Amino acid sequence: MKKQVLLVGYFSLLLALLVACKGGANQSNEGTAQVDSTQTAEKVVNVYSHRHYPADQQLYDEFTKQTGIKVNVVQAKAAELLARLEQEGASSPADVLVTVDAGALYLIKQKGLFQAINSETLNQNVPAYLRDTENQWFGLTQRARVIIYNKDKVKPSQLSTYEDLTKAQWKGKVLIRSSENIYNQSLLAAIIHHEGAEKAKQWAAGIVKNMAREPKGGDKDQVLALAAGEGEVAVVNTYYLGQMANSKEEAEQKAFAKIGVIFPNQAKYGTHTNISGAGVCKYSPNKDNAVKLIEFLSSNQAQKVYAEANQEYPIRGGLPYSATLESFGKFKADTLDLSILGKLNAEAVKVFDEVKWK
Ligand SMILES: [Fe+2]
Structure with missing residues (x-):
């Protein structure tokens, strides 16, 4: 009985992911981008992303400019990305998975599709309540x-x-x-x-x-x-x-x-405050580059782009809000451990x- 409820929950979560951003920004290029697993590990990072905002591409371009690492993006609905990751298994070219909502990140972890990351930069940049307790996913923006x-x-x-x-x-x-x-x-x-x-x-x-x-x-x-x-x-x-x-x-x-x-x-x-976030995929062929990309997305420079271009809150204090969000004033956010949202889904x-x- 309990298992049945859990399965129903998972199914509903997938369905919810499908509709999470319905009616939001445009969803062009869904699933059409190609990933490249033939290049050397120093030069490429393959991203599967549920986010579909111009701000994200702007950040990937800046990352490439700074590091020389090319970012290939597959953009699709979260449930499609999950299915693809599961199908590809150990031969998946995906290095980083980016999605919205802590409940979704929790589900991906439960399915064993992330791996733990040991990064001092991420531990410093992402407050503990906005990342996985076992460092498998990290919040990158707040809403x-x-x-x-x-x-x-x-x-x-x-x-x-x-x-x-x-x-x-x-x-x-x-x-x-x-x-x-x-x-x-x-x-x-x-x-x-x-x-x-x-x-x-x-x-x-x-x-x-x-x-x-x-x-x-x-x-x-x-x-x-x-x-x-x-x-x-x-x-x-x-x-x-x-x-x-x-x-x-x-x-x-x-x-x-x-x-x-x-x-x-x-x-x-x-x-109630939620996140969008990312983790390194279990079979990432370019793990070092994957970690570098997530570290970059947590940097002051990237946080400013998320705030200005996509109207999201930074993941830590001391960073500027967009003018519109600033006009709403400061507020006290619920700082519950976000894994709870997945556990209670x-x-x-x-x-x-x-x-x-x-
Ligand atoms: Fe949304």
């Missing part, structure tokens, strides 16, 4: 899952926690995406960890009761719906807000102008199912 509100209809003093969203006053007014999405699964996993299973279930049921509509679309779609007057509060990741504020599309800029940001749970355990999926959160 907070915040509450936003329509400034015309809501005063920020009206709510301060995720739990407040379940109060009767928000009935028919809460916008949030599907529970198939890993961002919500990880948020619920964090609530299970902090508040216990029973309260977490009450929370999920309370959100379902207060939904403005059946969950649909990605985080950006919740912002657009909110600005259009459908619902009054929503739950979204911060980088989408930063991207909309700086978007070339007028509709996104206009929608952003209508909303305010609340960092939930500041008087409690802090706002199956339970979170089960709760969503029980409360019929689509």
Whole structure:
């Protein structure tokens, strides 16, 4: 029975990964890039990446400029990359796997697809709570899952926690995406960890009761719906807000102008914050280059590019935020051990199912 739940959890996690960034940035070149395993170990590093942002390519180009190591990227959905890694087995050319959400990184580790890395640079650059306890994966960027509100209809003093969203006053007014999405699964996993299973279930049921509509679309779609007057509060990741504020599309800029940001749970355990991250693949043929690349991505220089070009939070203090994220102000982040999000994923999926959160 327990095994069955775990399997269901894994399947759901894969499904969630498939939809995690749906509706986000463009997803060109999916799976079309070629990797090269014929070059010498000093000259190449092969990356499998679920991230699909121009900022990442900018960073790979800079890495090549500084080290002479060519970066080959295969870009695809996380579940496809996982299947490919498993199929390729020991003959896989993949050196580095990059993906979003600690729950996903946990799953990849559980499947035995990463290897432990002994790097003083990474141990120094990545705070302990943002990396695997056995050094198999490392956080490279952070994103907070915040509450936003329509400034015309809501005063920020009206709510301060995720739990407040379940109060009767928000009935028919809460916008949030599907529970198939890993961002919500990880948020619920964090609530299970902090508040216990029973309260977490009450929370999920309370959100379902207060939904403005059946969950649909990605985080950006919740912002657009909110600005259009459908619902009054929503739950979204911060980088989408930063991207909309700086978007070339007028509709996104206009929608952003209508909303305010609340960092939930500041008087409690802090706002739910997740990462994107990377690890060295189990059969990496260019391991030294793989470690060098991840070290570079954790450097001050790379962290600045993630912040400016992709509106993500740096992984450690003392580094600048983008102007948009700076305008939201400082906040207390939940610093729970992120492996917990992976460990509790199956339970979170089960709760969503029980409360019929689509
Ligand atoms: Fe995303």
